[in-house]
Amino acid sequence: MxxxxxxxxxxxxxxxxxxxxxxxxxxxxxxxEGMRHLGGVQGPEVYQGLYERILVSQRRHGFCFxxxxxxxxxxxxxxxxxxxxxxxxxxxxxxxxxxxRQEVWGQGYAREAAQASLDWAWRHVPDDRIVAIxxxxxxxxxxxxxxxxxxxxxxxxxxxxxxxxxxxxxxxIVYEIARSQPTENGR
Numbered sequence: 001m002x003x004x005x006x007x008x009x010x011x012x013x014x015x016x017x018x019x020x021x022x023x024x025x026x027x028x029x030x031x032x033e034g035m036r037h038l039g040g041v042q043g044p045e046v047y048q049g050l051y052e053r054i055l056v057s058q059r060r061h062g063f064c065f066x067x068x069x070x071x072x073x074x075x076x077x078x079x080x081x082x083x084x085x086x087x088x089x090x091x092x093x094x095x096x097x098x099x100x101r102q103e104v105w106g107q108g109y110a111r112e113a114a115q116a117s118l119d120w121a122w123r124h125v126p127d128d129r130i131v132a133i134x135x136x137x138x139x140x141x142x143x144x145x146x147x148x149x150x151x152x153x154x155x156x157x158x159x160x161x162x163x164x165x166x167x168x169x170x171x172x173i174v175y176e177i178a179r180s181q182p183t184e185n186g187r
Contacts, residue, residue, distance in 0.1 A: 006066055009116045012109065014066040014080060016058055021067055022051050024076050028101040037138040038099075039162075039169060057083050062124070065097060068113050077104050080113035082121060085131065089156045090174060094127040098144075105140070114148055122179060131156075131176045135169050142173070150175035 003021075007014040026047050035041050058064040065079040078100035085093040096117060098110050121130060132150060134141040145152075156174035163170035 003067070007113075007116045007120050008071070009112050011071055012077070012113055012116070013069045013071055014113060014116065015069065016064070017051065017054060017067055021076065022047060025051075025067070025079065028076060029078060029099050031102060034099070034102050037135045037141070037169065053083070063121070065099075066117075068098075068100070068109070070109075077101055077109050080110065081117055082130075085133075087158070087161060089158055090131045090133060093129070093131045094121060094125060096121075096130050096132050110144055111147055114144060118148060118177070128179045129176050131174055133160075133172050133174050135160075136171045136173055137168065142175070145175040148177065150177040 003018045004016045005013055006016065026044065029035070030041055030047065032041055054064045061082075061084065063082045065083065066081040068077045068080050069075060070077055078098065080098040080100075081096070083095050083097065085091050085095045096114060098114055100110050118130065121127070130150075132141075132145050134145075142152075153174050153176050156176075158172055158174070159165075159170045160172045
């Protein structure tokens, strides 16, 4: 199974997955700091489940959290793309997400990939809005959501059912952007 390039930017390639991607993705993202807002370092079975859900999403919807590579050297930087929301109040909503290796944080790769993904979505899916969720303490993700033109919808904040009551990762916030909402790219 060969990968397929979905999006190209000045510095990045976003593409579909191949089986050999999973070990590298685990190696570069499954670190204590990288997983701090996602429940901590996870076992391979968690990543295998993520990989299987990604493949199903790509097959069923035509999108997923694509592999993000740096164009100049082909280095895997992380993932960015979409899934259908799996929890209320964002069930079935078009949900954008990203996860990048710690060594490239602060270099603009996440924003470049996320902006290109939003532009792709407005051209390829009929949804009128796109949401993003994160834990309250994940300030870098909030900031990226805001730089993308997304706005927080306080009415949609929720307690994530995957985390126990009292767990600091349980409270989640929701940002969204509407198709009609202009961005810096003038969409």
